[in-house]
Amino acid sequence: MKKGFLIMIILMVSCYLVFAQECYRNIDSFLMAPGGYDIYGTGSISEDENGQLIVRFDSNFNTAGGPDVHVFLSKTFTAPNDNNPDKLEIGILQNTTGAQSYIVPSNVNIADYSWVLIHCITYDHFWGGGMCGGLIGNCTASGIDNHNPLPPQLLCIKGTVFINNLPDNTSAISVYDILGQRILVQNFNKGSSPSDYGLNLQNHKGIFFLHLKAAGIETTYRFVLN
Known part of the structure; x- marks a missing residue:
């Protein structure tokens, strides 16, 4: 029973982070x-x-x-x-x-x-x-510590991307395609961002960038949507 449940979860999951956010x-x-x-x-x-x-x-x-x-x-x-x-x-x-x-x-x-x-x-x-604007993302490899939060967890089920562990005070979530075109944006009022959030990305496949703004810090994560 437990093995069958795991197989079902794996089949439903259709996206994953490629690597920690770049600088x-x-x-x-x-x-x-x-x-x-x-x-x-x-x-x-x-x-x-x-x-x-x-x-x-x-x-x-x-x-x-x-x-x-x-x-x-x-x-x-x-x-x-x-x-x-x-x-x-x-x-x-x-x-x-x-x-x-x-x-x-x-x-x-x-x-x-x-x-x-x-x-x-x-x-x-x-x-x-x-x-060139300010540094964004994980720049510690360059010897620059801009105090980035831990990356969120992504789970995709039937075209919806669920983001868990959103940073505190997230003010905006944006998704860009590989060509840099923004395909989705969600803004939050100050202090109203949830810890988990779902994005409707039905009919989208490929490599995308999740851009978060939170408490004056901007971070970007690359993920694949199958």
């Missing part, structure tokens, strides 16, 4: 440099489970094309040319539109740079760039 910084928007070009979209710089830093532009990224256009990290919103000593080139701009990613050298810490910039090297023409 990342959002790029909420891009700025055009004086004399530069419009840059639209969002992005992020994140550290994966192996400690590798990756800069990502989301699917809504869009800017003008040009010759010899490169992507840089920088400590300031200054043209990343020879007059800027605090820059690091991370690659040629792969595309003027759409999602793309850039590997950051292993000796760089996620907190070292504040801007992701786009610049034409040949003609020294500064497109613009995006500011």
Whole structure:
């Protein structure tokens, strides 16, 4: 009887956390440099489970094309040319539109740079760039302790994702797909968040990101929905 009950539970469970929350910084928007070009979209710089830093532009990224256009990290919103000593080139701009990613050298810490910039090297023409936001998630691997809560427990039954052990004072729950599109959001009034909550994600499958805001701390967890 007990064995049959366990098999039934396993069949009902259709999602699981892939790993503890990663450390990342959002790029909420891009700025055009004086004399530069419009840059639209969002992005992020994140550290994966192996400690590798990756800069990502989301699917809504869009800017003008040009010759010899490169992507840089920088400590300031200054043209990343020879007059800027605090820059690091991370690659040629792969595309003027759409999602793309850039590997950051292993000796760089996620907190070292504040801007992701786009610049034409040949003609020294500064497109613009995006500011990296505050640290979010589990950043202890980088030597940064931002006091993250224990991860929640997820259980999926018939298209509903049940979240157990929500952090105290959770103010918002958001779910994003792999392309960075938000598919669900739930806000809570101050002091009214429950310890457990269910999200209706019927007809959704794949890799998703659960984003929690609680008591001034933001954490993100990646999970798979089968």
